Amino acid sequence: MNILIIAAKEIHQAIRNRWVLAATLLLAGLALSLTFLGSAPTGNVGVRTLDVVVVSLSSLTIFLVPLIALLISHDAIVGEMERGTMLLLLSYPVARWQVLLGKFLGHLAVLAFATCLGYGAAVGALAATGSQIDSDSFLAFAAMVGSSVLLGAAFVAIGYLISALVRDRGTAAGICIGLWLLLVLIYDMALLGVLALDQGRSISAAALNAMLLANPTDAYRLINLTGFANVSTFAGMAGLAQTSSLTIPVLLSALLGWTLLPLGLAALAFSRREL
């Protein structure tokens, strides 16, 4: 009950602050432009447009959704402490973990709404312009939207953990930007560099899999680019998809773990926190 009251308030605030509007418009705008501009080089002959959209949109999601998630979450605990609103909230009959979980549900709902509506606009536009959408493509698209929300959940949880640990908002923001750069950009480049140097001598396939699972964005990428045969041909990942032992359930549980573990640690850090 308390959790839902707090979640409802977070959603209310996000609507008031135009977070919902901004995130939805941003995602819809990018999804629509990718849908129509992205199909220009391939043309429309013989190619199932929605599959191309899944490939390009999921690449975009890796940059954008974690960023939006960290933006709304980094401030959740330390920001409310700095503004003084947390002091009053915690004098009410609510447990701290309920506050955290309520905020999580609220922020997740905002993110899910923006993603579903924003990306849904792309499908709607395709259908409206008369593109054929078969059920395989639609399934891949739905999985992409679902896993995007899960990726967002993981980064919201990571943002909370940072927010629960640091002393002030500026530090939280700084660490979040650093983490975003690391996980979204640097990690893959470094991994690629290491693999190129190693030439397959000491890094086993299992070690590589572990390294891919250690980054939520890589787990997300693999779900969408290798998970569906119709999509992986366009992603140039068909070969990888056949050899990789990382199945969809494994990848999904990695993302889930990336959500639950930081969330649990954030709850622990928050419960120890003095204010």
Add this chain to the structure above:
Amino acid sequence: MTSTVRVSDVTKAYGRVEAVRGASFALGQGELVALIGHNGAGKTTLMKLMLGLIRPTSGAIEVLGDNPAAGEFAGRRQLGYLPENVSFDPALTGRETQAFYARLKREPVAKALDLLDAVGLGAASRRRVSTYSKGMRQRLGLAQALLGAPRVLLLDEPTTGLDPELRQTFYDIIARLAAAGTTVLLSSHALTELEERAGRVIIMNRGIKVADGSIDELRRLARLPTRIRLKVAGLAPSEMPPWAPADATCRRLNGHIVEIDAAPERKIELLHRATAAGNAVEDVDVVPPTLDELYAHFLRQSEQAP
């Protein structure tokens, strides 16, 4: 009298600084207690300890049957708190804020919104909190603290930013609640305001409780002189009346007023002497030591003690 709040030998240290040192007291039902002390004396720390926002380094606290340090919060439904410099989410309106807090306390929202009128927020309650002045935020803070029927009210500097009229209303509400059995703990700098209202005063200095009792008890303990002001006719500017005792401090205030510091037990004797001297005395004023003076006295005393 059952106690609602019990603080037993509580110490709270931040690193090497001890914000509260070995404080013990119990607050009873229906008591209106003033917690006074200058900035950094440990008033806010004590309230935060009672709310479980921070944990004591040693000692135990019990609030409405809960141990707040262990994260127990069942009793908080019957607890109201107004923090110093209260702040709210700027994007929501006053009504939305009040409704949110009412839901958390499982209070009917309609009744909670009536409180907004009671604190004089009225029309402004439909505006966003970001447009509020300090006084209006303070009113909203009061309204949320009064939600439900609190059995314990912790008010940290509640009257800062309130205009005199609302101050009066505020003290009326508090007095009514205390009469109905609510324990009110109130910290303030406005000592003159508290003097007539608080049934009990706790004075803190550097984290240590230096005095605790009703104002009369504190006056007895402090043994500060009562000032007797007499308007005496026909005295030369620097002359003292002949009946003034040699061992009491006398001073001339202006034209005809003589002020004598009287030890508590000599008050009556002095008045007798003054009136026995005939009709030279035109008027008399007896000023007992004020809370301000008592506060200063106990502070001085605690500074001198090792």
